[in-house]
Amino acid sequence: MKSVNPLLFLIFLFISCYMGAQESDKTYYKTEQERNNNSSDSKEKTTSQNSQKDKPSFFDRVYFGGNFGASFGAFSYFQVNPSIGYLFTKQFSAGISLNYIFANNQKRDFHVYGAGIFARHTFFDRLILQTDLEFVNADVFIANSNEYERIWLTGWLAGGGIFQPIGKKGGIFIMLMYNLLYNDQRSYYRTPLVFRTGFSL
Numbered sequence: 359m360k361s362v363n364p365l366l367f368l369i370f371l372f373i374s375c376y377m378g379a380q381e382s383d384k385t386y387y388k389t390e391q392e393r394n395n396n397s398s399d400s401k402e403k404t405t406s407q408n409s410q411k412d413k414p415s416f417f418d419r420v421y422f423g424g425n426f427g428a429s430f431g432a433f434s435y436f437q438v439n440p441s442i443g444y445l446f447t448k449q450f451s452a453g454i455s456l457n458y459i460f461a462n463n464q465k466r467d468f469h470v471y472g473a474g475i476f477a478r479h480t481f482f483d484r485l486i487l488q489t490d491l492e493f494v495n496a497d498v499f500i501a502n503s504n505e506y507e508r509i510w511l512t513g514w515l516a517g518g519g520i521f522q523p524i525g526k527k528g529g530i531f532i533m534l535m536y537n538l539l540y541n542d543q544r545s546y547y548r549t550p551l552v553f554r555t556g557f558s559l
Contacts, residue, residue: 414445418526418527419444419445419446419527420442420443420444420445421442421443421444421445421451421527421528421558421559422440422441422442422443422558422559423440423441423442423443423528423556423557423558423559424438424439424440424441424455424556424557425437425439425441425531425533425554425555425556425557426438426439426555426556427553427554427555432463432464433461433462433463433464433548434461434462435459435460435461435462436459436460436461437457437458437459437460438458439455439456439457439458439554439556440455440456441453441454441455441456441476442454442455443476443478443558445527448480449479449480449481450477450478450479450480451477451478452475452476452477452478453475453476454473454474454475454476455473455474455475455476455490455492456471456472456473457470457471457472457473457474457492457494458470458471459471459494459496459546466506468496468497469497470494470495470496470497470546471494471495472492472493472494472495472510473492473493474490474491474492474493474513475490475491476488476489476490476491477489480521483521483523484520484521484522484523485518485519485520485521486518486519486520486521486531486533487516487517487518488516488517488518488519488533488535489514489515489516490513490514490515490516490535491512491513491514492512492513492514492515493510493511493512494510494511494513494546495508495509495510495511496508496509496511496546498511498543498544499543501543509544511544511545511546512539513537513539513540513545513546513547514537514538514539515535515536515537515538515552516535516536516538517533517534517535517536517552518533518534519531519532519533519534519554520532520533527558527559528557528558528559529557529558530555530556530557530558531554531555531556531557531558532553532554532555533553533554533555533556534551534552534553534554535551535552535553535554536550536551536552537550537551537552
């Protein structure tokens, strides 16, 4: 029987081990890469899920509120103005409102009612700018006929004020607004300047 050359045997053994090591490294790196990919996918999925959880729902962005005012004397009035708004961003919101005013000048009662839309922007969580477009039905004195006539009027108010946050989206505010469409003969406000205080929930 021919003896095996020890040198050839060592060379063959070395090549076999080297090839086995290469295959093992490929398997290891492939497995490690798969683990990294799976870990990356898991992190992305977790981040996506957390992002979806952190993202406010539609009802989280909806808020309710309103403002009110009153004055008593020779000319008395009471106003209530409920509203519903939607937070498009943390600073900007818009919505719709209803408006009712009762007034008395010691001669007769006046009932003013209507609706409107508004837009509000908050700065530094404390300062607000707001504009309101109102459409109301009111009794207006017509000088030519010397009588009151019920007609629809439009008011466009713009102004600003201070907002005190309470909770995630609520707060109270005080505003001074100016009626850009004020007409002393055909207006449901006594002056172009309108002072308002209210709240949101």
